[in-house]
Structure formats: structure tokens, C-alpha cells
Amino acid sequence: MEYTVQQLAKLAGVTSRTLRYYDEIGLLKPARVNTSGYRIYGPKEVDQLQQILFYRELGVDLETIKQILTSPSFDDVQALKQHREKLLAERRRLEALIANVEKTLLAKEGRIMMSDKEKFEAFKQQLIDENERKYGKEIREKYGDEQVNKSNEKVKNMTQAQYEEATKLGEEVLRVLHEAFLTGDPAGELAQKAADLHRQWLGYFWDHYSREAHAGLAQMYVDDERFKAYYDQKQSGMAEFLRDAIFIYTGKK
Amino acid sequence: MEYTVQQLAKLAGVTSRTLRYYDEIGLLKPARVNTSGYRIYGPKEVDQLQQILFYRELGVDLETIKQILTSPSFDDVQALKQHREKLLAERRRLEALIANVEKTLLAKEGRIMMSDKEKFEAFKQQLIDENERKYGKEIREKYGDEQVNKSNEKVKNMTQAQYEEATKLGEEVLRVLHEAFLTGDPAGELAQKAADLHRQWLGYFWDHYSREAHAGLAQMYVDDERFKAYYDQKQSGMAEFLRDAIFIYTGKK
DNA sequence: CTTTACATTGACGTTACGTAAACGTTTATC
DNA sequence: GATAAACGTTTACGTAACGTCAATGTAAAG
Structure with missing residues (x-):
């Protein structure tokens, strides 16, 4: 039996x-x-199309x-296994996306529908996530997982009052730093005040303080472009200035 | 602070x-x-890029x-929920693909590595899958799920010997039908013999026989293009001929 | 002053087709 | 036999989000 395109x-x-195609x-x-240029398919092609589909x-x-069907030496089992790996990787990627979307939704809906307490919890979570997303890789590379996890734990355990204090303190660091x-x-006095405020601010995130880590x-504020961008946002050179002030504050040569 | 493209x-x-882009x-x-046509980004754009990313x-x-960030009336929570639905649907699709690939791999590897018994089991499974894939939707629509499931069960319970008998019988149906x-x-005698063989062949797949169902x-062999293609493969008009023979065999007016 | 690094605007390639244009062929109808 | 409907053909653009040239102008460094 023979078929034209539409029939097949x-x-x-x-x-x-x-x-x-x-x-x-x-x-x-x-x-x-055929003579009119029409494509004509036979039973063999029907079978092959079934395979393709x-x-x-x-x-x-x-x-x-194409490779599976045309080259008889091609290992179809091997190809399917590779394909399975691709599918599994894709599924993992999707799982991560879904988890993130759900976390985001939780945080966003939280702002509207959740109690103040839950609201704040979700917000802290979002803060941690955002921080991880922005700086996570670099920080983990430099300070290790343990340190980062401890920091995240500390944020999670913060009360709303503490969080607000930290935020205000963070803003004050920027203000004083700008003046300095x-x-x-x-x-100078102002710059050293900024460095001291910065140390206090760190107290909200670090479980213990050391001058070496501070320095x-x-x-890193200077080396890492992301941090640098944050501090340089208002004024170019701010990151370097803060570093210098902290170096003096911590007594680093 | 300002940035050129590369810097940002x-x-x-x-x-x-x-x-x-x-x-x-x-x-x-x-x-x-700037005057040279260079793109210059400021802190506001840095923030927006973070949001985009x-x-x-x-x-x-x-x-x-774009919609979320440009039109302030746009409901971002709603958008994220829709997006989550899309992701969930995509994940379901992936799950199905993975399950199918794994079933196929089981069947294919089976042919190489499994014992004859397991081999045959996997092959039967593949037969069922392939049948479902080719005709499943139409058959389920016309005969209902129960009937199809029963048929699949019957195939699964076939022994290797029975399977070989069924296959041989199926080939004989085609041979006799061609002669007829x-x-x-x-x-005529030959066509009626073909119809009878076809009834016997059905016995391997149906749990009970009725003339109405046979007819x-x-x-359906004529109406459904897939079945028609199977019977018409050697000779056009074969499906109709088989139908006529079976109509006579079953006494349908 | 030259090399090097970086900027610009096109424009094509990627996947598996959908869709449409412009035009020839087969089939059905009048 | 004319005509319209239905089907065939090739060519080519559109899709999503960039990667990757090519050709060319500008800025910074030696």
C-alpha cells in the first residue's frame, strides 16, 4: 500500500x-x-515512521x-541510557526551580496573608536565600560551609526586634561611612566609628568575632565585584575606604 | 558608580x-x-538586573x-503561581518520559542480559506497551478500559509457547487471507477459513468471544486508519475483504 | 604611534516544526 | 470541458534566549 504525505x-x-521536515x-x-514531484511512502516507511515516533x-x-535508526552499529541501549541521564538531570533542575518558586511564593504571600510572626520568619528565610543566591558560592569557597551555615542559623534565630536593629545598624554604617x-x-574619628559600627553589625551574623576575619x-569587599558594587553604589571608592578603615581598626599592617 | 557592559x-x-539582548x-x-555609543549602567540598573536574574x-x-518589573499593577504572586503550574506540568511530563524510557530499557536490556523466561516477560510487556501506544486510545474509547485491561492481563499471563502459537496463527491469518x-x-471457503483463524487468534487476546464484538x-479494521494500514500493507483492499469475510462468518447482515 | 582591549551594530545558528505565500496537480462537480 | 476544491510542491520567516562570528570604531596601555 502506498501513501501520499497527508495520508501517511x-x-x-x-x-x-x-x-x-x-x-x-x-x-x-x-x-x-512521482512524476509530479509528490512524495510516495510505502509500507517500509510506515514502519520506520512508527519507530521514529x-x-x-x-x-x-x-x-x-536518526543515528539509532540509520547506523546499525549504533548502540540504542547506550543512547537510551544517556537520554535517561539527561531526563533525570532535567527533572532535578525542575525540582530545584519548583522548590525556589514555592519558597518565593511563601515569602510573597506571607507578606500579605501571614501573621506578623510568620511574616517575619518568611522574610528572614528570603533574606538568607537572597544572600545565598548573591554571595553564597564565593563566601562558601572562602569561609567554608560550616561558617555560612552557622551564620544562616544565627539569622534564622533572630527576633524581629533584633532584625530591625541589624537593619538600622547596617544603614548607620553606610551613613557614617559616607560622612567619613x-x-x-x-x-580619622568618623572612619573608625564606621569600622566599629561595622563590627557591631557583624555581631548579628557571625557567631564569634575575630580581627582577622573582620580584616x-x-x-573581600574590595576583591569581590558584588560586594564592591554594593558599597560603591553611592560613591566610587567606598569599598576601598571601608577596607582601609577596618584595616586600621583591626590593627592590620 | 557607573559600569560599561563588560563591567556590569x-x-x-x-x-x-x-x-x-x-x-x-x-x-x-x-x-x-555616551558620545561613542557605549552603554553606561548606573546603580538603579544594577538593582533591576538583580531582580531580573x-x-x-x-x-x-x-x-x-518584563511585565512583572515594568507594570507596577502586574500581580507578581499570580504570575509566579501560573509559572509554578507550568513547572509542575513540565515535571509530570518528564516523569512520564522517564518511566517510559525505563520500561523500554528494561525490555531492551532484557533481550540481552535476562534469562529466557524474563526475556519473554519483558517482551510481552513491550508488546503490550507498543500496542497501547499504537491503538490504545482508539480501542479504549470504543471498548472501554476494562476490556483493554483484561486483554493486557491475558497477554501478560501467556506462556512463551502460547505466545509463539499466537504469533504463528497471526501470520497464518495473513497468509490465508492473502490467498482468499x-x-x-x-x-468462499478460503475467506471463511481466514475468518475462522482470525477468531481463533482473537482467543489469545480476548477473555471471551462474541460474534458482535468480532464483527x-x-x-474497525476498515474505519481506523492504523488497523487498515496494517492489513492493507501487502495489498490494498485487504481490510475491507477481511471485514466482509468476518461479517459473513459472524452472520452479520 | 602602535598594539591591545573593549565597544558598536548586524546577521546567522540553534530545535522541531507552524504558518503563510506563490504556484502546480489531482479530483470532484457542474 | 471548464471550474473550483483539495491537495501537492518549494521557499522562507517566526519561535526563545542568547552564542558566535564579522566588520568596524574607540579607549587605554606601552
Whole structure:
């Protein structure tokens, strides 16, 4: 039995465009082409199309299907295993996306519908997430997982009052730092006040303070472009100025 | 602080091409363009890019992100919920693909590595799957789930010997049918023999036989293009001939 | 002053077709 | 036999979010 494009298309449940495309990429050539240029398919092609659609339904891309069906030496089991890995990776990616969307929704809806307490909890979570997202990789590389986890734990255990204090203190650091910057002297009174405020601010996030870690963080504010961007937002050179002030504050040479 | 494309790109962890593309589609315009045509971004744009990347990491498409960020009336929670639905649907699709790939792998590996017995079991499973894939929807619509499930159960319970008998019988049906077709008489001895063989063949798949169902199936062989293609493979008109023979065999008017 | 690094605007490639244009062929109807 | 409907053909643009040239102008460094 022979078929034209539309006939085979209806038979297999695809469109004629699909068959022309498969012809174009050499995946399924018609048995012959008649004098008017019409594509004519025979039973052999029907079978092959079935095979193609079988793999297609598994989500295998056409190039791979082509290899499976055309080169008899091609290891189809191997190809399917690779394909399975791709699917599993894709599923993991999706799982992560879904988890993140749900966390975000929780936080966002929380702002509208949850009690103040829950609201604040969700907000803290969002803060942690956002922080992780922005700086997580770099910080974890430099300070290790343990330190970061401790910090996150500390944030989670903060009360709403503590959080507000931390936020206000953070803003004050920026204000004083800006004033100090205008004096141009990182050893001056204002700059050292900023460094001290910064130390206090750190107390909300770090479980213990050390001058070395403080100085290290200050250097990172300059080295890491993300941190630098944050401090330089108002005024270029602010990150360096803060670092210098902290170096003096912590007694680093 | 101000940034050129590359600087902002490094800052945010994207390529400059991405920033140009975002400019092109109006998602993130630079603060200004200098006399040489360079794009210059300010702190406001840095913030907006962070927002964009936040949604992008959730898998939201750029067009939706644009709406969320540009029109302040846009309900971002609603958008995220819709997005979550899309993600969940995509995950369901993936689950199905993975399950199918795994079933296929089981069957294919089985052919190589499993014992003859297991081999045969996997093959039967593949047969059922393939049948479901090819005709499942139509058959379920016409005969209902119960009937199809019973049929699948019957196949599963077949022994290897029975399976081979069924296959041989199926081939014999085709052979005799072909011979009968050459006589052109659906009421003739050969055609009636074919119809009888077909009834016997059905015995391997149906849990009980009825003339009505037999006649109905025969009609479906003509109506459904997939079945028709199977019987017409050797000779056009075979499906109709078989139907006529079965109609006579079952005494249908 | 030259090299090097970085900027710009096109424009094509990616996947698996959908969709439409412009035009020839087969089939059904009048 | 003319005509219209239904079907066939090729060509080509559109899709999402950029990657990757190419050709060319500008800024910074030696």
C-alpha cells in the first residue's frame, strides 16, 4: 500500500509538515517521488515512521533518532541510557526551580496573608536565600560551609526586634561611612566609628568575632565585584575606604 | 558608580551579549549612552538586573519578567503561581518520559542480559506497551478500559509457547487471507477459513468471544486508519475483504 | 604611534516544526 | 470541458534566549 504525505500523516497522527521536515533532514525519505514531484511512502516507511515516533515520544531528539535508526552499529541501549541521564538531570533542575518558586511564593504571600510572626520568619528565610543566591558560592569557597551555615542559623534565630536593629545598624554604617569618606581619612574619628559600627553589625551574623576575619571580609569587599558594587553604589571608592578603615581598626599592617 | 557592559556583566555573572539582548528587547535599558555609543549602567540598573536574574533563576521567561518589573499593577504572586503550574506540568511530563524510557530499557536490556523466561516477560510487556501506544486510545474509547485491561492481563499471563502459537496463527491469518483475497470471494471457503483463524487468534487476546464484538472489530479494521494500514500493507483492499469475510462468518447482515 | 582591549551594530545558528505565500496537480462537480 | 476544491510542491520567516562570528570604531596601555 502506498501513501501520499497527508495520508501517511493522518495514519501516523502527525502533520504533513512534519513528514516534509523529516525528509529534509534525511530522517525519513519517501520510497519514491512521482512524476509530479509528490512524495510516495510505502509500507517500509510506515514502519520506520512508527519507530521514529516511538523514540520521539520518549523525548529523544531527532538527530539521535536518526543515528539509532540509520547506523546499525549504533548502540540504542547506550543512547537510551544517556537520554535517561539527561531526563533525570532535567527533572532535578525542575525540582530545584519548583522548590525556589514555592519558597518565593511563601515569602510573597506571607507578606500579605501571614501573621506578623510568620511574616517575619518568611522574610528572614528570603533574606538568607537572597544572600545565598548573591554571595553564597564565593563566601562558601572562602569561609567554608560550616561558617555560612552557622551564620544562616544565627539569622534564622533572630527576633524581629533584633532584625530591625541589624537593619538600622547596617544603614548607620553606610551613613557614617559616607560622612567619613568625605573627610578622606580612614584613620580619622568618623572612619573608625564606621569600622566599629561595622563590627557591631557583624555581631548579628557571625557567631564569634575575630580581627582577622573582620580584616579578611574588608579585603573581600574590595576583591569581590558584588560586594564592591554594593558599597560603591553611592560613591566610587567606598569599598576601598571601608577596607582601609577596618584595616586600621583591626590593627592590620 | 557607573559600569560599561563588560563591567556590569562580570559583576552580575552574565555575558555582555545578554545585556545587549536585554537592551534590545527593552528589558533593561542602560542609564545612558555616551558620545561613542557605549552603554553606561548606573546603580538603579544594577538593582533591576538583580531582580531580573532572580526571576530568571526561577525559570520565568523574559517576557513575563518584563511585565512583572515594568507594570507596577502586574500581580507578581499570580504570575509566579501560573509559572509554578507550568513547572509542575513540565515535571509530570518528564516523569512520564522517564518511566517510559525505563520500561523500554528494561525490555531492551532484557533481550540481552535476562534469562529466557524474563526475556519473554519483558517482551510481552513491550508488546503490550507498543500496542497501547499504537491503538490504545482508539480501542479504549470504543471498548472501554476494562476490556483493554483484561486483554493486557491475558497477554501478560501467556506462556512463551502460547505466545509463539499466537504469533504463528497471526501470520497464518495473513497468509490465508492473502490467498482468499485472490479468489475475490469473501463468502468462499478460503475467506471463511481466514475468518475462522482470525477468531481463533482473537482467543489469545480476548477473555471471551462474541460474534458482535468480532464483527465490530472487523469494521474497525476498515474505519481506523492504523488497523487498515496494517492489513492493507501487502495489498490494498485487504481490510475491507477481511471485514466482509468476518461479517459473513459472524452472520452479520 | 602602535598594539591591545573593549565597544558598536548586524546577521546567522540553534530545535522541531507552524504558518503563510506563490504556484502546480489531482479530483470532484457542474 | 471548464471550474473550483483539495491537495501537492518549494521557499522562507517566526519561535526563545542568547552564542558566535564579522566588520568596524574607540579607549587605554606601552
